[in-house]
Each structure stands twice: as C-alpha cells, then as structure tokens.
Amino acid sequence: MATTTIKLGLTKPEYTDEIEHTIQALAHNFQKLDDDSKTYVDAPPTSGVWPSKHILHANQLSIGGYLGWVNIRSGTAAPIWKSLNSYSNGAVIVPNKDNGHFYTCIQSGYSGLTEPIFPVSNGGEVQDTRGANQWNPNHYYSVNDISFPTTDNGRFYVCIQAGESGDVEPNWVIVDGATTYDKNAVWASYRIAKWRESGTAVLYRPFGKID
Incomplete structure (x- = not known):
C-alpha cells in the first residue's frame, strides 16, 4: 500500500500497486516538486493575482542586494503609475x-x-x-x-x-x-x-x- 512523505506529501508507491495508480502518483509527485521549486526573477511581478507568502528568488545577487522578495499581502500585481503616460x-x-x-x-x-x-x-x-x-x-x-x-x-x-x-x-x-x-x-x-x-x-x- 502506498505511503506519503512527511515534508512534501509525496506518494511512495508500493510494488503491489496497480500500474495506473503508480503512474498517477508519480505525476502528482512531479507536479508537487515543480510547485515547490524555487522561482528566479529579476523583479516582482507587475500582473496577475498572487497569494501572501509567495516567495521569489533574485536572478542576480550582489553585495547590498537581496536574496529575493516575499509577498506579504494577497492581491493583484500591477505596474507603478507613470506621469504623462x-x-x-x-x-x-x-x-x-x-x-x-x-x-x-x-x-x-x-x-x-x-x-x-x-x-x-x-x-x-x-x-x-x-x-x-x-x-x-x-x-x-x-x-x-x-x-x-x-x-x-x-x-x-x-x-x-x-x-x-x-x-x-x-x-x-x-x-x-x-x-x-x-x-x-x-x-x-x-x-x-x-x-x-x-x-x-x-x-x-x-x-x-x-x-
């Protein structure tokens, strides 16, 4: 019988599982790993709806810079207002x-x-x-x-x-x-x-x- 990992909740199929269930479990695992993988960007988003605690990592690192950004308020991202635009x-x-x-x-x-x-x-x-x-x-x-x-x-x-x-x-x-x-x-x-x-x-x- 399949079990799950503690941290990510990944499915660990057993050799006795049906092939179809095993394939579905592996697909779920891959998606979970992809969802939990780090996202690297040059700047925070200016479009879309994003949840709080969403973390983005900086593409470029330098002294005086930051490792990334974390969203502290769920909502919509948009560009900053510009004059005479x-x-x-x-x-x-x-x-x-x-x-x-x-x-x-x-x-x-x-x-x-x-x-x-x-x-x-x-x-x-x-x-x-x-x-x-x-x-x-x-x-x-x-x-x-x-x-x-x-x-x-x-x-x-x-x-x-x-x-x-x-x-x-x-x-x-x-x-x-x-x-x-x-x-x-x-x-x-x-x-x-x-x-x-x-x-x-x-x-x-x-x-x-x-x-």
Missing part, C-alpha cells in the same frame, strides 16, 4: 507609494504630470489631472503648467512653451500631443485618463539583504 481602458496600476489598492483605467487617456490622490474607498474614482487649473486670459504660464479649457472637452493641456496667454481663449486642439498656440504660450493636448479603485494590491518586500 498613455493608458487604455482596463489598464491597471498601483500608486508609487503603496496604499494597499490597485486601480483600473475606466477612461482611456493620459496621466497628468503629478500623481493623483488615489481614493481608498471601494470603487472610488479619480480624474488624473492633479494640479490643473482653468485657463485664464493674460496670464503668464510656465512650462509644465496644466490648464483646462473654460468649457470642458475631456482634455487637459500642458504648457510646453512659457509665455503670456492671450486675452481671448484659443481654439483648443483635440488631438493627443498636438499643439495649441495661445499668444506667447504653447500648449500640448492630452485626453484625460480616469481611474477606479478595484481591490487589494500585492505587496512584495525584499528579504535576505547581502552585506
């Missing part, structure tokens, strides 16, 4: 500073220059236009200032040439990256991205620092 509907991100949540893009567009204050309430939404203000006439704008048209068109505009705005609001271009000339100032157009809180994010932490 194009995002499509369904794309997911996490804030640069962990807040325990991940976010799904619900309106394709571009992120702003400054990371938004992401909501932590279930299903909370945020528009990615932190630091933007409504356009004003005869106002001096610096490079990287962000403005909205006085009539919402679903876009924000980044100043790419400093200067004074005109006394009449310009006709805002609505093509991504295209420029609008506003007396001495020049603006680049971007469609606004929007985000929705979508659940718990993973949190991989390094372990085993190499001194």
Whole structure:
C-alpha cells in the first residue's frame, strides 16, 4: 500500500500497486516538486493575482542586494503609475507609494504630470489631472503648467512653451500631443485618463539583504 512523505506529501508507491495508480502518483509527485521549486526573477511581478507568502528568488545577487522578495499581502500585481503616460481602458496600476489598492483605467487617456490622490474607498474614482487649473486670459504660464479649457472637452493641456496667454481663449486642439498656440504660450493636448479603485494590491518586500 502506498505511503506519503512527511515534508512534501509525496506518494511512495508500493510494488503491489496497480500500474495506473503508480503512474498517477508519480505525476502528482512531479507536479508537487515543480510547485515547490524555487522561482528566479529579476523583479516582482507587475500582473496577475498572487497569494501572501509567495516567495521569489533574485536572478542576480550582489553585495547590498537581496536574496529575493516575499509577498506579504494577497492581491493583484500591477505596474507603478507613470506621469504623462498613455493608458487604455482596463489598464491597471498601483500608486508609487503603496496604499494597499490597485486601480483600473475606466477612461482611456493620459496621466497628468503629478500623481493623483488615489481614493481608498471601494470603487472610488479619480480624474488624473492633479494640479490643473482653468485657463485664464493674460496670464503668464510656465512650462509644465496644466490648464483646462473654460468649457470642458475631456482634455487637459500642458504648457510646453512659457509665455503670456492671450486675452481671448484659443481654439483648443483635440488631438493627443498636438499643439495649441495661445499668444506667447504653447500648449500640448492630452485626453484625460480616469481611474477606479478595484481591490487589494500585492505587496512584495525584499528579504535576505547581502552585506
């Protein structure tokens, strides 16, 4: 009669077992060994759903580096938010500073220059236009200032040439990256991205620092 090992729970077939059962037991053993084998990576994952206590080992070791990473919170992995980056509907991100949540893009567009204050309430939404203000006439704008048209068109505009705005609001271009000339100032157009809180994010932490 087959028995099992103590640590991994592998099946130890007996010579009296039927061949079919022995083959199934060996297949189970191989899968168990594969599941329990070490995984080597260059960095923690940025996609997928991962359980807590999931351990990854570093491909490259160096003084001052770490042996690997361990996930201390079950959840979804996602890339870190980037400024002025194009995002499509369904794309997911996490804030640069962990807040325990991940976010799904619900309106394709571009992120702003400054990371938004992401909501932590279930299903909370945020528009990615932190630091933007409504356009004003005869106002001096610096490079990287962000403005909205006085009539919402679903876009924000980044100043790419400093200067004074005109006394009449310009006709805002609505093509991504295209420029609008506003007396001495020049603006680049971007469609606004929007985000929705979508659940718990993973949190991989390094372990085993190499001194």
